[in-house]
Amino acid sequence: MQIVESKAKSKHGTPTVLSLFTCGMGMDLGFEKAGFEIVYTNDIAKFACETIRANRPKILCDEGDIIEIPTNEILKKIGLRDNKIDVIIGGPPCQSFSTAGMRNGFSDKRGIALLEFIRIVKETRPKIFIFENVAGLKSMPKKHVSFYERLKQKKKKLSKEQQYGSLFEEILERFESIEGYKVDWDILNAADFGVAQKRKRLILIGSRKFSPTKTLEEIKNNAVFADPKIANKVGKRKWKNLRQALKGLEDKEKECTRFPKWGKYLKHVPPGGCWVDLPKSMQKKAMGGAADTTDPLRKGKQGGRRGFFRRLSWDEPSPTLVTSPTQMGTCLCHPNENRPLTVKEYARLQDFPDNWNFVGSTHQKYRMIGEAIPVKLAEAIASVTYDHLRR
Template sequence: MGTIMKYEQYSKYYDNRDVISLFSGAMGLDIGLAKAGLNVVIGQDFDASCVKTMRANGHNVLEGDIREIEPQQLLSLTGLHIGEPFLICGGPPCQPFSTAGKRLGINDPRGSLFMDFIRMIDYIRPRFFVMENVKGIMSAPLKHVPLAERDEKDPEQRLGTVLDVILSEFNKLGYKTVYGVLDAVNYGVPQFRERFVLIGSRDNEDIFLPIPTHFQMHQNQEYQWQSVRSVIEDLEFDSDECATLSDERLKFLKMVPQGGNWRDLPEDIIPIAMGGAYTSGGGKVGFYRRLSYDQPSPTVVTSPVQKATMMCHPTQNRPLSVKEYARIQQFPDNWIFTGTTAAKYRQIGNAVPVGLAEAIGKAVIAVADKSAVIETKRFRGTNVHNRIKNAIEIGGNMYAVK
């Protein structure tokens, strides 16, 4: 790992707000950080359709496999120096840590990509970093090594979680970290979407995860959870680019009311509609799922037409369109997505919601500007204030600082 430099060596860079984005995808995280006031100077991705999308929207991109990219390339392309970037952000591919299916952790080669993210932090030494992922990363197990083959002198062979390794590596680099699971709906996003967020500070600053801004119950409607209606109702009869459902699936879907799923089908129809999934375990909530206009959307997935993760329009017998998908993820209407229709859905479904990203950016800026805390000499009404504090931690009750 690189040499840890002292605060004084970086102080000349403290006025810049430049961001290097890794694993950028369709740039949902980047758009949100820009809305917060940061300057994303370069993005990076391996996926050709994502790279074309970034370029179509006028962004500077380094295309390629991060395992083959040297950090100096990013600095050279931006004119930045070691220690100068305000922040590096990114979400290493999350499939190995998903809570669905087999959880291979770092047995899966893609699980090692977080080490390349750490490699970039180690060399470039940004003031802050933001790493996001699926919540399953918090409990994803390390590669299992049989007891008889373990070497106690090698800590990587001890049982633990992927998160343990990540935190240990950042600790070696001298970064203070805070992490937790945030639900995007608590930050003005019209969607339930839980994401793991890890924020790091090179200079031991008082970092924190963003405080929720929206709530299921609030006396001011402006601060209540946002509904699907609030973002896509005007597109009801303007489906634009849209995937299609088979006639067979549409036949059953037409029987499902707004906000319902397969459980709302007639009892004698359910076994036919569900097929082999009828006797399988799990909640199966995504089968024949029709969204409700008056609730936040379920988590937007990479395809709205898969049988187990259907995202049907609240009133129309079709899946959500590409534009509706983008609205729920809070992309600007003028954002250009490139590639096939399937590629566009995948890019949008994999993105960080813009509102959540903006909240993260504002939290980091508040730390940098030392504007996050109101200092008081006395703290009155302790019980009352503790109840308020508990209430605002609805979306982040797993905060931890290292």
């Protein structure tokens, strides 16, 4: 079989990117903006692949489970030999490691997805790979023990698998075992890079060419925004707020889901508020047992759970967008209207272009956007990566 050089590589001389677990293309758009050429995308979800094809019809989209796609088949499709790919990006799902009552870990299909990411890195030998995931991955235990169980077992020593951070420790070991790569990681807040959203992501970089530690340091040093409490002191601009982000957005359709019956309480919550701002007479009805302060395990903790019945503020960045704005514990209600954020508002807060065509049901659109890395954060990572590749 004859494998020819990628047309994109030979014609434009641009660095190539192989994208895994692509979803709505948030990471990909950031890399495109920084000057990279996306030569391959993959996702198991039909609606994600239809979205990729609708917006980037010339980019190869391989629909299916990456577990069933051999590496040599990927290389054949894109016309590249191994060692010729510049960057691999992706955020494989890791939920399987922290499922209550069980520990399927790497034997679970979602855990195997991480191993497949590592498999493709090993077999294609890119100059750089970038793995991204939720910041909470850093502290996840391999074996889930609920908060209340931990309190009850305070004096009992937890097993290594039950300790916070045990999952990421193993993931890091697996990445560090890839021969020829230096690996480092950090937690980046999208708000520091001009995204109107307090969204922290774990970014892990592996490189054959240069120090990933210096790359991460340079990315952080390039951040020009900061928490308003310290922005002036550190000579940076204040975080962008919701009002600034949604200014001028044309959204005639206002496509969104509806809140369940509990949404009736939201009309009593002020902008920037949550369940603690409900009249006292309503709090227990709205929250049920979660507001029970007589429970000794909840004593002094009634001010928590700030995601419940949450209404956003115009004057602050949005909290982290999740895969649905209508979950009671991670509620994302519009500042003035008694509705969740629309699909277009969601997309704007993740810095997708206003004309980006998300294909699928409303729930599927929320999921694609909520799972994405914000485009501006991806661009910040990609820009430094591009500079280092060119040195």
